[in-house]
Amino acid sequence: MREARIDLGAIRSNIATLRSAVSPAALMVVVKAEGYGHGAIEAAKAAVDAGTDWLGVVDLAEALALREAGITIPILAWLHGEDADFTAAVAANIDVGVSSLGQLERAAATGGLAQIQIKVDTGLSRNGVEERESAALFERAAAHERAGRVRVRGLWSHLANAGEAEDLEQVRRFTLFVDAARDAGLTPELRHLAATAGALRVPESRFDLVRIGVGVYGLSPFEDASSAELGLRPAMELSAEIISVKRVPAGAGVSYGYAYRTSAETTLALVPLGYADGIPRHASSVAGKTGAADRPGAPVSINGRAYRVCGRVAMDQFVVDVGDDQVRVGDRAILFGDPTTGVPSADDWADAADTINYEIVTRIGPRVTRVFVP
Numbered sequence: 001m002r003e004a005r006i007d008l009g010a011i012r013s014n015i016a017t018l019r020s021a022v023s024p025a026a027l028m029v030v031v032k033a034e035g036y037g038h039g040a041i042e043a044a045k046a047a048v049d050a051g052t053d054w055l056g057v058v059d060l061a062e063a064l065a066l067r068e069a070g071i072t073i074p075i076l077a078w079l080h081g082e083d084a085d086f087t088a089a090v091a092a093n094i095d096v097g098v099s100s101l102g103q104l105e106r107a108a109a110t111g112g113l114a115q116i117q118i119k120v121d122t123g124l125s126r127n128g129v130e131e132r133e134s135a136a137l138f139e140r141a142a143a144h145e146r147a148g149r150v151r152v153r154g155l156w157s158h159l160a161n162a163g164e165a166e167d168l169e170q171v172r173r174f175t176l177f178v179d180a181a182r183d184a185g186l187t188p189e190l191r192h193l194a195a196t197a198g199a200l201r202v203p204e205s206r207f208d209l210v211r212i213g214v215g216v217y218g219l220s221p222f223e224d225a226s227s228a229e230l231g232l233r234p235a236m237e238l239s240a241e242i243i244s245v246k247r248v249p250a251g252a253g254v255s256y257g258y259a260y261r262t263s264a265e266t267t268l269a270l271v272p273l274g275y276a277d278g279i280p281r282h283a284s285s286v287a288g289k290t291g292a293a294d295r296p297g298a299p300v301s302i303n304g305r306a307y308r309v310c311g312r313v314a315m316d317q318f319v320v321d322v323g324d325d326q327v328r329v330g331d332r333a334i335l336f337g338d339p340t341t342g343v344p345s346a347d348d349w350a351d352a353a354d355t356i357n358y359e360i361v362t363r364i365g366p367r368v369t370r371v372f373v374p
């Protein structure tokens with residue numbers, strides 16, 4: 001009854017669009033976090049079909065799952081705990097992102113030849129080696145390389161998207177790291193800095209490869225540009241079957257706390273999706289003391305007409321007030337999808353819940369069946 005329809009053709013077409021936008025830079029398609037909620041293996045296979053050069057994930061376990069699914073193209077995994085063991089990753093030919101001397105030593109100790117990509121901190125202040133520690137790390141990496149324990153394939157960092165001047169300052173700092181790595185005797189063939197936003201709007205940040213996540217799924221990383229304006233098609237359409245319809249009088253309280261009361265006799269439709277499925281509780285409509293909605297709920301499309309969530313989103317369900325329209329049990333409520341087809345967008349839901357489209361799709365949970373459209 002709950003369905004996230006994933007259009008793999010949209011994913012392929014988005015990759016083609018992004019590839020031509022960033023050419024000649026190579027493309028890494030990021031499929032972390034279950035492919036931003038779309039399904040990591042299916043998204044990765046679509047990306048391989050569309051000719052991506054690389055896949056990117058956060059965890060080693062995510063990378064190993066892709067290998068187990070038969071995916072053989074290069075993969076980079078970049079976020080590791082203090083006690084990470086890279087042996088299985090190296091055996092499975094997975095590149096290891098290295099952000100510290102400790103990680104470098106563990107990568108050098110697997111008994112195999114570890115392909116590593118050193119992450120430097122150009123100003124985001126997350127992981128990545130800082131400038132004052134980078135010389136020691138580069139020298140130690142060069143020594144391990146000479147001894148045949150590691151190959152430093154890449155040097156990379158991540159943008160803060162804090163504005164054009166800030167992004168260009170990160171580009172400048174990145175080139176200083178590149179020079180320092182060369183001076184230490186390293187010859188990384190992949191220098192990379194940009195994610196979707198930088199790849200599209202900061203050409204100086206493209207270097208040899210760009211790591212594209214949200215754009216692959218057809219969503220815009222910008223507040224001032226829609227998917228369609230970027231030539232992208234949202235790949236996920238989230239819907240559920242309406243499982244109850246009832247006629248109620250004026251003044252009926254709806255859902256927990258009666259945050260919404262009906263203003264006239266009306267029809268309420270029940271949608272079996274809730275915050276346990278990743279539907280934000282912040283997308284509830286909340287009424288003031290007068291009963292008027294202070295904040296309208298997120299939009300929902302039923303039989304081609306637009307309605308809103310009324311009252312609080314609960315763990316498993318929410319209610320839509322459809323007025324006097326004919327809505328039946330079994331009709332589908334579409335929460336979001338490709339807005340060019342007349343349904344709300346993930347951006348609409350992000351606005352209603354005061355968040356970003358990334359969070360809307362990524363949080364869609366495992367009770368929602370993914371249906372893949374080839």
Ligand SMILES: *Cc1c(COP(=O)(O)O)cnc(C)c1O
Binds near residue numbers: 032196213215
């Ligand atoms: C998630 C992530 C990306 C992809 O970012 P998008 O904005 O979704 O394109 C790229 N690089 C790193 C390091 C990431 O964590």
